Amino acid sequence: MLVIISRDDLADRQGVVFMSQGRPDHSMQDSQHISSAFAQDLSDLRMDLVRLSMLATRQLSASLRAMSDFQSGQIDQLIQQDAELDKLQELIDEKVISIITMRAPRADNLRLVITAARIASDLERIGDYARNIAKRTSAVMNDNAEINLPWDRLIEIGTLVTGMIDDVVDAYQQGDIDAAQAIRNSDIHVDKLNTSFIQETIDLMESNKLSAIVGTHLIFMSKNLERIGDYTTSIAEQVHFIVTGEALGGTRPKADKSSQIS
Amino acid sequence: MLVIISRDDLADRQGVVFMSQGRPDHSMQDSQHISSAFAQDLSDLRMDLVRLSMLATRQLSASLRAMSDFQSGQIDQLIQQDAELDKLQELIDEKVISIITMRAPRADNLRLVITAARIASDLERIGDYARNIAKRTSAVMNDNAEINLPWDRLIEIGTLVTGMIDDVVDAYQQGDIDAAQAIRNSDIHVDKLNTSFIQETIDLMESNKLSAIVGTHLIFMSKNLERIGDYTTSIAEQVHFIVTGEALGGTRPKADKSSQIS
Numbered sequence: 298m299l300v301i302i303s304r305d306d307l308a309d310r311q312g313v314v315f316m317s318q319g320r321p322d323h324s325m326q327d328s329q330h331i332s333s334a335f336a337q338d339l340s341d342l343r344m345d346l347v348r349l350s351m352l353a354t355r356q357l358s359a360s361l362r363a364m365s366d367f368q369s370g371q372i373d374q375l376i377q378q379d380a381e382l383d384k385l386q387e388l389i390d391e392k393v394i395s396i397i398t399m400r401a402p403r404a405d406n407l408r409l410v411i412t413a414a415r416i417a418s419d420l421e422r423i424g425d426y427a428r429n430i431a432k433r434t435s436a437v438m439n440d441n442a443e444i445n446l447p448w449d450r451l452i453e454i455g456t457l458v459t460g461m462i463d464d465v466v467d468a469y470q471q472g473d474i475d476a477a478q479a480i481r482n483s484d485i486h487v488d489k490l491n492t493s494f495i496q497e498t499i500d501l502m503e504s505n506k507l508s509a510i511v512g513t514h515l516i517f518m519s520k521n522l523e524r525i526g527d528y529t530t531s532i533a534e535q536v537h538f539i540v541t542g543e544a545l546g547g548t549r550p551k552a553d554k555s556s557q558i559s
Numbered sequence: 560m561l562v563i564i565s566r567d568d569l570a571d572r573q574g575v576v577f578m579s580q581g582r583p584d585h586s587m588q589d590s591q592h593i594s595s596a597f598a599q600d601l602s603d604l605r606m607d608l609v610r611l612s613m614l615a616t617r618q619l620s621a622s623l624r625a626m627s628d629f630q631s632g633q634i635d636q637l638i639q640q641d642a643e644l645d646k647l648q649e650l651i652d653e654k655v656i657s658i659i660t661m662r663a664p665r666a667d668n669l670r671l672v673i674t675a676a677r678i679a680s681d682l683e684r685i686g687d688y689a690r691n692i693a694k695r696t697s698a699v700m701n702d703n704a705e706i707n708l709p710w711d712r713l714i715e716i717g718t719l720v721t722g723m724i725d726d727v728v729d730a731y732q733q734g735d736i737d738a739a740q741a742i743r744n745s746d747i748h749v750d751k752l753n754t755s756f757i758q759e760t761i762d763l764m765e766s767n768k769l770s771a772i773v774g775t776h777l778i779f780m781s782k783n784l785e786r787i788g789d790y791t792t793s794i795a796e797q798v799h800f801i802v803t804g805e806a807l808g809g810t811r812p813k814a815d816k817s818s819q820i821s
Binding site for chain 1: 762778
C-alpha cells in the first residue's frame, strides 16, 4: 500500500480538502495519495475482514467436527456464536459508509472499500451455512446416533472448502490474482463431489438403505458445503477486481449437475 | 428527490468542488444539495434496479408457469435469459463505482448508491434460483410427465414470493418503510409453507409414494423459493436503511424449521 503524506493530510487537519471532481486523470487511476489516517482506516477494514473470515472458518470447522465427535452443547455454542459474525458484518458495513463519506476514496482504494462490504456479506453467509449444517447434524445425530452414515464424505468436501477459504483470505491479503484464479478453478472439485454425493444418497434412499428424512438432511448438508464453495469463489472474484479493476473474465468452470439428476 | 441547482453544479462545470471533509453537519445528514447531472445519475440507477427486478420476476414467473404448462423450449429460453440479469447487474456495479468517484455522494444519496449494488446482487441471485427451479422442473417433467405431483403447492409458494418482490420494488420506489417492514414480516408465511411442504414430501418418500429423486427435486424447488423470500426480505431491509440510515431493528420473524425436521 502506497502511503504518502500528501496535501490531503494537511487538508485533513483543517477539515477541508480540495478535490478534483472531473474524471480522475491517469495518475489517479491506479493509486491515490492518501493521508496516514486514511491508510489506517483501510488497514483496520482489512483486519476486520480477516477477523470475520476467521470467525466463519471457526464455525465451519466446528460444524465438521460435530460430524465425527458429536456433542450437543458444542452445537448450541456454535449456533450462538453466529451473532458475532452478524455484528462484525454490521460494523464493517458502517465503516464502509464512514470511509467513503470521510475519505472520498478513489480507484483501487475505492474498490477495496466497496468490495469489503461484499466480502463481509459472503463471509456472513458462509457462517449461516455452517450453522445450518450444524443444526442438521444435530437433528440426524439425536435420532440416528447408532447408524453408520457417510460423514467422512461430507467431512472431505468440508475440508476442501475450508482450505479454499484459507487460501482466498491469503490471496486477499497478498493481492494475489493468480491464487484467486486457482481458487475459482478449484471450486469445480467441490461441485463434482457434491453432485456425486447427492446422486449416491438418492440411490441409498431409493433402495431403502437410508430413510428419506436422514437422506434429505445429508443432501442439504452437501449442498450447503457446495454453496460455501460458491461464496468463496465470489470472494476470489472480488480479489481479482480489487487488484485489477476488471471483473474476472471467462466463464467460471462449473460442475454442479445436481439440479439435472434424473 | 430534492434537486437544487447549488454551488456544486457551478463547481461541476469548472471541474472543481469545495467539499467539507469533516463529519457532515446536521443539515447534510438528511439531504445533500446535488447537481442536476448527479440527480440524473441517481434516477438512472434506480431505473436500472427496477428493470433488473422486472427481469428477475419474469424469470420466476416463467419457472412457475413451466410447472403447470411445461414446454422444454420455454425452459431453454429462461436459462439463456439469465445472462441478461448478469449483464445488468455488472452495469449497475460499474455505475455505483462511477457515481461514487465522480459525484462524491453523501448521507442518503450515498446510502442509495451503496445499497443499489447490494439489491442488484440480491435480484441477480433471485434470478439464479428461478433458473435452478426451472432446471429441476425440466428434470422431473422429462422423466415423470404422467405422475400427479404437488405442483400447485409450489406454485402457491412461488406466487406468494412473486407478490413480495413486486411489493418490495414498490416500497423501494416510494421509500415506504412501513411497507418494507410488512414485507419482512410476511416472509414468515413463506417459511411455514416451505417447512410443511418439505415435511410432507419426506413423508411421501418414506411411504414410497414418491421416488427419492423426484422428492429431492421438489424439496430443493421449495427451498429455492424460500431462499428467494429471504433475498426479498434482505431488499426490504435495504429500503429501510436507505430511508432511515438505520438497520431494520428487532429480530426478523423466522419459521423455516426445515433444518430441524426429525
